[in-house]
Amino acid sequence: MSSSDMKIITVIGSGLxxxxxxxxxxxxxxxxxxxxxxxxxxxxxxxEIRKQLEELEEAHMLRGDLTSxxxxxxxxxxxxxxxxxxxxxxxxxxxxxxxxxxxxVFQDIERLVGKxxxxxxxxxCLVPSKVxxxxxxxxxxxxxxxxxxxxxxxxxxxxxxxxTATAVMDTTHSLMTKVxxxxxxxxxxxxxxxxxxxxxxxxxxxxxxxxxxxxxxxDIDLVMSEGLGMRYAFIGPMETMHLNAPAxxxxxxxxxxxxxxxxxxxxxxxxxxxxxxxxxxxxNEMCELIPNDQQHLSxxxxxxxxxLMGLAKLKKEH
Ligand SMILES: NC(=O)c1ccc[n+]([C@@H]2O[C@H](COP(=O)([O-])OP(=O)(O)OC[C@H]3O[C@@H](n4cnc5c(N)ncnc54)[C@H](O)[C@@H]3O)[C@@H](O)[C@H]2O)c1
Numbered sequence: 001m002s003s004s005d006m007k008i009i010t011v012i013g014s015g016l017x018x019x020x021x022x023x024x025x026x027x028x029x030x031x032x033x034x035x036x037x038x039x040x041x042x043x044x045x046x047x048e049i050r051k052q053l054e055e056l057e058e059a060h061m062l063r064g065d066l067t068s069x070x071x072x073x074x075x076x077x078x079x080x081x082x083x084x085x086x087x088x089x090x091x092x093x094x095x096x097x098x099x100x101x102x103x104x105v106f107q108d109i110e111r112l113v114g115k116x117x118x119x120x121x122x123x124x125c126l127v128p129s130k131v132x133x134x135x136x137x138x139x140x141x142x143x144x145x146x147x148x149x150x151x152x153x154x155x156x157x158x159x160x161x162x163x164t165a166t167a168v169m170d171t172t173h174s175l176m177t178k179v180x181x182x183x184x185x186x187x188x189x190x191x192x193x194x195x196x197x198x199x200x201x202x203x204x205x206x207x208x209x210x211x212x213x214x215x216x217x218x219d220i221d222l223v224m225s226e227g228l229g230m231r232y233a234f235i236g237p238m239e240t241m242h243l244n245a246p247a248x249x250x251x252x253x254x255x256x257x258x259x260x261x262x263x264x265x266x267x268x269x270x271x272x273x274x275x276x277x278x279x280x281x282x283x284n285e286m287c288e289l290i291p292n293d294q295q296h297l298s299x300x301x302x303x304x305x306x307x308l309m310g311l312a313k314l315k316k317e318h
Contacts, residue, residue, distance in 0.1 A: 007031055010088040012105060014045035014077075017122050018094035020150045023049055025092075026071040027064035028179030034077050035084035042077035049075065056151075061309055063151065063180055085112045090175060092144065094122045099130055106141075107134040118168055120144040124196065127189045128161035139165040144172060145193055146181075152308040154182040157193045207271045210285070211278040217285040233311060234318070 009025045011018045014036040022032045022045070036042040053068035062068055078084035085091065091109055095101055106119060113119075119141045121131050132141040143159040150156070156176050158169055169185060176183035186193060192200060206220045215223070231240050238249070245252035272279055290296055 006089040008033060008087040009090045009092060010035060010085050012036075012081075012084075012091060012093045012109070013095035014042045015094065016148065017146060017150070018092075019045050019049055019052075020148075021092050021094060021122070021146065022075060023052065023071075024063070024150055024179050024181060026074040027062070027066070029064065029066060029074070030179070031074045031076075033084045033086075033088065034075065035079070035081055036077075037079075039079060042079065046072075046075050046077050059309070061313065081108060082112050085109065085117075088113065088117060090118045090120065090172075092120050092122060097124060097126070099126055102126065102131050103134045106132060110135050110137065115140065118142070118172060120172060122146055125192070127191060128159055128164070129189060132161050138163040140168050142168060142172060143189075143193075144176065144183075145195070147195065149305065149308070150181065152305070152312040154180065154312075155195065156181045156183045157186060157195055158183050159186045159189050159193055161189070204271060205267060207273065207282060208268050210282050211271060212268070217282065218289055233315070 008031045010033045011022050011025070012035050014022070014034045018034065018036070022034055025032045034042040034045055036045065050068075050072055053062065053071055056062040057068040062071075064071065066074075091113070093102065093105055093109075095105055102121060102123065106121075109119060115137045117140065119132070119135065121128070121141075121143045122145065123131055123143055124145060126143075128141060128143050131143065132138050135141055138161050141161045142164050143157070145157040145159060147153040147155050158172055158176070160169055173183045173185065184194070190197070202224075206224075209215050210217055210220055235243070241252045242249040245255055286292075290300055
């Protein structure tokens with residue numbers, strides 16, 4: 001496929017993630033066709049995106065070189081699948097996280113596009129070999145797993161199906177880089193991919209420490225936001241270790257490896273996250289800090305997104 005044929009991307013499903021992907025792709029100058037099977041939903045998505053792009057422009061946080069008006073002119077909405085897919089070289093699926101729904105969506109898409117069109121899923125928890133099991137030509141399939149909200153948090157995990165062609169991983173990696181995301185490649189599929197596996201490990205130990213009465217909910221969150229997170233926003237755990245000993249990673253492990261192994265063997269079993277008395281008490285403690293009503297949660301979500309926007313700006317400058 002020549003680069004002149006690689007101008008149109010179709011986004012399937014126009015909820016939270018579909019809208020974000022559309023914004024990311026138009027920021028890179030691609031034409032984006034949005035399709036949703038709920039009547040009016042894809043048109044509503046464009047109205048919502050317009051609002052967001054204008055706000056971002058005003059806050060000098062609009063991504064890419066185009067104005068919000070130029071970016072909006074690249075968007076179109078569809079209620080029929082066939083015209084939505086016409087001319088696309090890349091399809092990003094963002095429908096509900098239900099295996100059967102995704103499998104049937106990809107089956108429908110495959111009937112309407114050529115074999116060279118890349119089929120990419122936003123799934124957070126389903127492995128590619130399941131998502132694409134009904135697709136005949138699987139070498140063009142992969143998962144491109146974003147992190148919410150993808151406009152500020154740029155990581156995308158590219159996860160291959162066992163049959164995915166290397167060229168498809170390469171093209172997707174280039175596309176994601178071109179639109180300003182930060183793609184990482186998994187060499188093979190695994191439940192939870194990389195991000196959610198690391199996240200699950202952090203959640204489990206945080207939960208155990210609170211439930212076992214070692215630390216409060218408030219303070220374990222500070223361990224991350226004022227401690228580990230300060231470094232992790234810029235350098236990962238591997239580089240952190242490499243820089244935390246005079247002679248790098250090997251030296252670090254000579255000094256601290258045994259301690260880390262001892263701590264790891266003291267980790268408890270996988271906690272019960274709901275139903276038990278312990279779980280209820282963790283939830284209550286959290287709700288005392290931030291009540292779980294819409295007003296409080298929305299205010300904290302807005303704060304989170306504002307802070308992420310500031311951090312994205314800072315990272316851009318470094
Ligand atoms: N929300 C997150 O934090 C997050 C993060 C990373 C990945 N994801 C993944 O992204 C995907 C979408 O999640 P979301 O949060 O945007 O969900 P959502 O519920 O906000 O949106 C889903 C959209 O898909 C549409 N849809 C459902 N079935 C469809 C079909 N058959 N054809 C066309 N459109 C259809 C719905 O009308 C809805 O607009 C999921 O696979 C999810 O796991 C979500």
